[in-house]
Amino acid sequence: MINIKKTLTALLLVTASVITSAEIAVIVGSSNGNGSLDKATISKIFLGKSKSFPDGAQAVPIDQNDGTAAREAFNSSVLGKSASQLKSYWSRLIFTGKGTPPKQSADDAAVKALVSNNPNTIGYIDAGSVDSSVKVVFKF
Amino acid sequence: MNKLILLSAVTTAVILSPTTQANDLNINGFLSVGVSMLDNNKVTLEGYDTTGNFKNDTILGLQISKQVNDKTTVTGQLVSRGTDEYSTESAWAYASYAVSDDLDVRLGRIRVPFFYYSDFLEVGYAYDWVRPPSEVYSVPFSSIDGTDLNYRFSLGDWDNSIQVYYGRYSRAGSGVDLKNFAGLALTTATGDLTLRASYHRLEIETDGTGSFGTANAGAAAVINSTLRTVLNPTSNAALDANIDQAVADFTLTGQELGFYGLAAGYDNGDFSAIAEYTQSFSASPFFPTVTTNLIKVGKRFNEFVGHLTYASTENELDSGLDGNIQKALGFEDKQNSIIAGLRYDYDTSTALKFEVQQHDEEIVGGAKGKSAMLYTVAIDLVF
Numbered sequence: 058m059i060n061i062k063k064t065l066t067a068l069l070l071v072t073a074s075v076i077t078s079a080e081i082a083v084i085v086g087s088s089n090g091n092g093s094l095d096k097a098t099i100s101k102i103f104l105g106k107s108k109s110f111p112d113g114a115q116a117v118p119i120d121q122n123d124g125t126a127a128r129e130a131f132n133s134s135v136l137g138k139s140a141s142q143l144k145s146y147w148s149r150l151i152f153t154g155k156g157t158p159p160k161q162s163a164d165d166a167a168v169k170a171l172v173s174n175n176p177n178t179i180g181y182i183d184a185g186s187v188d189s190s191v192k193v194v195f196k197f
Numbered sequence: 198m199n200k201l202i203l204l205s206a207v208t209t210a211v212i213l214s215p216t217t218q219a220n221d222l223n224i225n226g227f228l229s230v231g232v233s234m235l236d237n238n239k240v241t242l243e244g245y246d247t248t249g250n251f252k253n254d255t256i257l258g259l260q261i262s263k264q265v266n267d268k269t270t271v272t273g274q275l276v277s278r279g280t281d282e283y284s285t286e287s288a289w290a291y292a293s294y295a296v297s298d299d300l301d302v303r304l305g306r307i308r309v310p311f312f313y314y315s316d317f318l319e320v321g322y323a324y325d326w327v328r329p330p331s332e333v334y335s336v337p338f339s340s341i342d343g344t345d346l347n348y349r350f351s352l353g354d355w356d357n358s359i360q361v362y363y364g365r366y367s368r369a370g371s372g373v374d375l376k377n378f379a380g381l382a383l384t385t386a387t388g389d390l391t392l393r394a395s396y397h398r399l400e401i402e403t404d405g406t407g408s409f410g411t412a413n414a415g416a417a418a419v420i421n422s423t424l425r426t427v428l429n430p431t432s433n434a435a436l437d438a439n440i441d442q443a444v445a446d447f448t449l450t451g452q453e454l455g456f457y458g459l460a461a462g463y464d465n466g467d468f469s470a471i472a473e474y475t476q477s478f479s480a481s482p483f484f485p486t487v488t489t490n491l492i493k494v495g496k497r498f499n500e501f502v503g504h505l506t507y508a509s510t511e512n513e514l515d516s517g518l519d520g521n522i523q524k525a526l527g528f529e530d531k532q533n534s535i536i537a538g539l540r541y542d543y544d545t546s547t548a549l550k551f552e553v554q555q556h557d558e559e560i561v562g563g564a565k566g567k568s569a570m571l572y573t574v575a576i577d578l579v580f
Contacts, residue, residue, distance in 0.1 A: 106356055137466060139466065140545045141542040144322070144546060145323050148322050149316065151223075152274065153316040154262065154291070155347070
């Protein structure tokens with residue numbers, strides 16, 4: 058039963074994101090102390106170069122799964138790298154113990170759920186999926 | 198609808214959390230399989246010949262890391278190389294302790310950061326070549342047992358890192374014991390530009406076995422027997438004493454070796470370039486000063502990267518008697534390669550590579566050498 062609901066929601070969300078504008082919002086939990094963040098700061102957090110928010114709180118980035126529209130938009134607009142370049146970037150760090158890529162989460166809903174529950178997390182979702190449980194720190 | 202989304206979100210979160218915890222045990226791997234062929238057998242490119250060679254560029258690596266607590270991570274990397282008949286070695290095996298967000302201490306077996314690509318030398322997927330050019334990337338001892346500190350900091354737009362290490366290389370059968378093996382590597386990056394400088398030093402001891410020890414004992418024997426009569430046919434006592442001194446100088450035990458490297462890399466996602474320069478030196482004439490450099494440019498066309506590299510190495514001999522002995526022992530060496538290659542990113546974890554290398558032995562073993570073409574097709578995966 059839950060699975061059916063889940064599938065249905067996923068389908069609805071996919072449809073919704075196709076219909077609504079492709080604008081992507083970078084989000085943090087509503088209790089996160091940071092106002093807005095710039096592209097460079099977000100990029101540093103997602104590339105593992107910075108482990109905290111500007112206010113000093115620990116930052117835990119959450120990626121969407123490979124191949125999702127939001128992931129591809131985020132890669133090219135914020136990180137400025139293709140999926141292959143990112144894989145190459147992370148393989149240089151993973152095998153030296155110098156870094157691990159962000160944890161991946163399935164889709165907008167999953168990212169939003171994680172981010173709204175943990176003020177240290179930061180993710181990105183379709184701007185149309187934003188609600189009061191999260192705070193938008195950057196849009197593109 | 199809102200309720201449904203909320204329910205679904207909660208369900209997803211519940212389903213996700215155990216996975217997230219299990220993710221603390223990270224298993225990553227890489228595999229490279231290469232086939233290569235030389236167009237003639239007149240040059241010596243280690244392991245390659247005119248018949249298809251499947252082993253030389255074939256490497257399997259498996260890395261397991263586990264976050265033990267907030268601060269400590271344990272990592273092991275097992276590597277199985279075709280060149281070693283697929284026997285398995287622990288290339289890395291260390292515990293890492295995060296003193297702060299910016300400072301890590303590692304203890305165990307770590308890779309010596311000689312080169313720009315040292316850290317991921319065997320992870321073919323991480324670079325465009327099938328293998329880094331052997332003119333530059335040819336240090337035989339790549340991992341040491343010891344400790345290192347990694348410190349990261351930012352200065353304005355520059356992201357910097359400092360790595361300092363200390364350890365020892367001693368393996369059964371290697372015939373060498375490299376003590377007080379220490380060094381540092383500085384890396385600084387801004388935007389698309391990365392600059393790197395490193396310095397390394399060690400003290401060498403040999404027991405006369407293994408490839409190094411045997412070569413060293415052999416050199417001393419040749420100086421003592423054959424060369425002594427050639428260099429000093431009249432058995433002049435003063436010259437004889439000088440030759441005795443030379444034999445002592447050529448003996449590795451107790452000698453110090455040094456190495457430094459400079460590199461600059463640029464990558465804007467479309468165009469990339471790297472230049473690297475290294476020099477290794479020693480007080481012992483058994484190790485002549487070796488200067489190497491490479492320059493590579495690459496251009497990306499969607500899933501393809503075309504690249505071109507020039508790499509060279511040259512031994513610089515001493516002057517005087519030591520230099521004459523080095524010459525007689527065939528230490529003169531000057532080689533270069535031009536490498537043209539194409540990388541195709543099949544998907545985000547598989548790359549297919551084609552490479553043509555013209556290897557030119559200008560001087561090898563003190564004599565004029567030959568040149569040859571090496572053709573390679575390889576596939577690199579990370580998982």
